[in-house]
Amino acid sequence: MTAITIEESHPTAQLSSAIYTPENISVKRAAMLQLLPGIASLPVFAVLAYFMETKSIPNMFALGITILLVEVPVTWGLMVWHLRRETGAPFSFATAFPWRQSMRWWHYLLLGLPIIFYSMMMIAMIGPKIASPLMGSLFIWIPDWFVMQPDPSMFTALSKEMLLALWALVGVSMVLVGGITQELFSRGFLLPRTQHMGNWAPAYNALLFSVFHLIAPWNWAGFFLMTLPWAYLVWWRRSIRIGLFVHIGMLTIQWIGLTLMVFGMVPKPS
Secondary structure, three states: OOOEEOOOOOOOOOOOOOEEOOOOOOHHHHHHHHHHHHHHHHHHHHHHHHHHHHOOOOOHHHHHHHHHHHHHHHHHHHHHHHHHHHHOOOOOHHHHOOOEOOOOHHHHHHHHHHHHHHHHHHHHHHHHHHHHHHHOOOOOOOOHHHOOOOOHHHHOOOOHHHHHHHHHHHHHHHHHHHHHHHHHHHHHHHHHHHHHHHHHHHHHHHHHHHHOOOOOHHHHHHHHHHHHHHHHHHHHHOEHHHHHHHHHHHHHHHHHHHHHHHOOOOOOOO
């Protein structure tokens, strides 16, 4: 149950000599672990988003607060709890995230940058084409205050100090704390524990990660298409490091773009 195994060299990644082999978890347990942070976050986000709507504050700030106060603590709590059951020992990064194989710096550029570009294309072009019809039909009942649609006009009522403080909160919560936690949990913690699914493990991982975003079910298909390549990349390279590079890189580009739009440094997209 807590075995340390010596593995042969992986064909495409540099493996350390001693690698912890985590206990496999069932398909149902993987789904439960992945979805619980999203389930816990949903009502908190809804309450905060409704309150902020009454104060003319963009609901993306509600998401930032929810990530820090609910999603991140619940996620780390689940990892600590499950690892205690799995090993009987205190939490450690070595056992929690066994796929930490090193890669040469140019591997990150060669493999990671194309996937970041692909993911951004999914977000900007393909994702909205899938989401828009769903929002106009299946999810038409969802109120506008719940839907995250950044609009610079919503920021005009805020003071400069409040705007800077809240936007910094979004950057820290979504890009750094939230993004790192999500990647470590989904690809670093859960993916190695579903190896028994074989080649389907990354696809199932991408599916669960998509459904985890319960606050935007109309984006599930887009999230799945966006996440699928880098889930397979982490699985192929046995390295959560490349997953973090892709995930944080993509979120950073999004945050910079939204920041420029909000502060009027670039024209609002038509």
